[in-house]
Amino acid sequence: QVQLQESGPGLVKPSGTLSLNCAVSGDSLSRSNWWSWVRQPPGKGLEWIGEIYQSGTTNYNPSLKSRVTISIDKSKNQLSLRLSSVTAADTAVYYCARDRGGYSYSYDYWGQGTLVTVSS
Amino acid sequence: EIVLTQSPGTLSLSPGERATLSCRTSQSVSSTFVAWYQQKPGQAPRLLIYGASSRATGIPDRFTGSGSGTDFTLTISGLEPEDFAVYYCQQYGSSPPMYTFGQGTKLEIK
DSSP: OOEEEEESOSEEOTTSOEEEEEEEESSOTTSSOEEEEEEEOTTSOOEEEEEEETTSOEEEOTTTTTTEEEEEETTTTEEEEEEOSOOGGGOEEEEEEEEOOTTOOSEEEEOOOEEEEEOO | OOOEEEEOSEEEEOTTSOEEEEEEEEEEEOGGGEEEEEEOTTSOOEEEEETTTEEOTTOOTTEEEEEEEEEEEEEESSOOGGGOSEEEEEEEEETTEEEEEOOOEEEEEO
């Protein structure tokens, strides 16, 4: 059974950097698959942040591209998210998710999500 | 960037009824790139439909996806109490490569 688990600070100061990890079990980040980060502000809809392939190739949401870095650590089987220069607008539940693969362009496994609040 | 518009914003129905949720894209997209998710409070989204009409693993056959071009539909036949939730459509665009979600439809008990 594939499981994803996000972790990281729940509170980040404005202008600081948000850093999250997503530990993956039941699957390998070395396999041919894309892994993504999606966020959801409280009471609002879903916003795609970006994705990474096992080769390290990344794609980012153009609206966040200048501030986002997604990376993978195959030795730890985890992916990471860094978002710099955060403001209150970055307060959200952050999810990591696995692309289903097979050119299905959809996410079949999600972490439970972690709430990150940007506040001084 | 392709914009997805879901309607209605809120749908009030009773158990046993049929729900029809709409997702309209701002430009024509391949049905391969359209998916639907269900989200309940405090939970992560759950994949229901991919490729516009293929049910994900373990999804009951009362969930049906259809559509093409700019108009896509999720139909839930015979609503069960556990179906009341928020539903999102999602599409993948290749230029630039990115995913976009609709704003969601809340399906509530009447």
